[in-house]
Amino acid sequence: MKLQQVSENCFAVLNEKNLVCDANSGLINLGGGVVVDTQSDLSHGRRMIELFGKVWRAMPRRVINTHEDGDHVWGNQLFDGAEIIAHRTVKELMPHVADPRETQQLMKASDRFLTRMLLKALHPGALAVAQQLKQDYDFDDIRLVLPTTVFEERHVLDLDGTEVHLIYVGPCHQIGDTIIHVPKEKVVFAGDVIFRECTPMGWNGTYEKWLKVLDLIIALDPDVIVPGHGPVCGVEGAMEMKAYLGYVREESKRCFGQGLSALEASKKIDFGPYGGWRAPARLYMNVERAYRELRHEAADKPWDHAKVFDAVLTVAKAKGIPVEF
Ligand SMILES: [Zn+2]
Numbered sequence: 001m002k003l004q005q006v007s008e009n010c011f012a013v014l015n016e017k018n019l020v021c022d023a024n025s026g027l028i029n030l031g032g033g034v035v036v037d038t039q040s041d042l043s044h045g046r047r048m049i050e051l052f053g054k055v056w057r058a059m060p061r062r063v064i065n066t067h068e069d070g071d072h073v074w075g076n077q078l079f080d081g082a083e084i085i086a087h088r089t090v091k092e093l094m095p096h097v098a099d100p101r102e103t104q105q106l107m108k109a110s111d112r113f114l115t116r117m118l119l120k121a122l123h124p125g126a127l128a129v130a131q132q133l134k135q136d137y138d139f140d141d142i143r144l145v146l147p148t149t150v151f152e153e154r155h156v157l158d159l160d161g162t163e164v165h166l167i168y169v170g171p172c173h174q175i176g177d178t179i180i181h182v183p184k185e186k187v188v189f190a191g192d193v194i195f196r197e198c199t200p201m202g203w204n205g206t207y208e209k210w211l212k213v214l215d216l217i218i219a220l221d222p223d224v225i226v227p228g229h230g231p232v233c234g235v236e237g238a239m240e241m242k243a244y245l246g247y248v249r250e251e252s253k254r255c256f257g258q259g260l261s262a263l264e265a266s267k268k269i270d271f272g273p274y275g276g277w278r279a280p281a282r283l284y285m286n287v288e289r290a291y292r293e294l295r296h297e298a299a300d301k302p303w304d305h306a307k308v309f310d311a312v313l314t315v316a317k318a319k320g321i322p323v324e325f
Pocket of ligand 1: 023069071074192228229
């Protein structure tokens with residue numbers, strides 16, 4: 001992990017490996033301090049606190065969760081007494097979407113011989129993702145701490161005269177998606193609306209909405225964007241995401257027209273200029289999302305996580321690339 005100053009008072013902590021769960025955090029070092037997203041487990045959360053601790057005066061008074069996924073909220077308990085701010089839906093969905101028990105059980109199952117063999121037979125992708133996560137993460141002792149302040153469309157903080165705008169933009173990658181704009185410092189914390197140099201994992205939302213939100217970020221004209229995953233960038237990061245989504249959507253449409261399944265399509269679609277991004281086989285999720293739209297299914301249709309990881313594994317193997325999530 002590394003600390004990076006992105007403007008006079010804004011900072012980022014980045015997980016440079018850039019695989020699943022390697023989420024970024026932000027700090028707006030004004031008005032008692034605001035932390036954006038709290039990492040995937042307690043050891044990463046503590047390391048983030050240590051890195052930000054080099055520049056802040058004291059533990060921050062506020063935390064913002066950009067959305068409800070575990071990799072952005074599982075360090076919340078380390079900010080005892082802080083105001084935790086998120087969109088209304090994040091508070092509603094977090095107990096279901098980010099229930100740490102599901103991940104804890106998967107990790108334990110991958111540890112024990114019998115359950116590991118069972119997993120290998122039934123869900124080899126889920127076993128592979130557990131084995132990857134085990135290298136860096138430990139989900140024990142995580143206790144879900146929910147937002148204490150929720151908002152609807154927009155929430156504005158005044159930090160010693162510097163305005164911070166929380167703008168609700170979901171559902172595009174996830175239902176509770178929120179971006180944080182600091183106009184005076186020309187910074188946007190984009191949450192998982194932007195993945196950089198790694199393949200996006202979108203859960204609930206539509207291509208149309210996601211592309212619109214990326215246009216909104218470009219229109220805000222920031223000098224710096226801190227993405228949810230991957231290195232800090234300028235507006236080119238938003239443009240790259242737009243190009244990726246546009247490419248996958250078009251390729252998916254073509255394959256859908258040929259009668260291929262989402263999995264067959266994912267094996268067939270060329271990674272194009274995105275083959276160098278981390279975990280390119282996560283392409284499957286974006287193809288499946290396009291297929292859901294082409295089949296006129298609900299944008300919040302539930303996902304079977306084990307099946308998703310199995311499909312990503314299948315695509316990686318079919319393409320002959322290293323298995324990574
Ligand atoms: Zn994330």
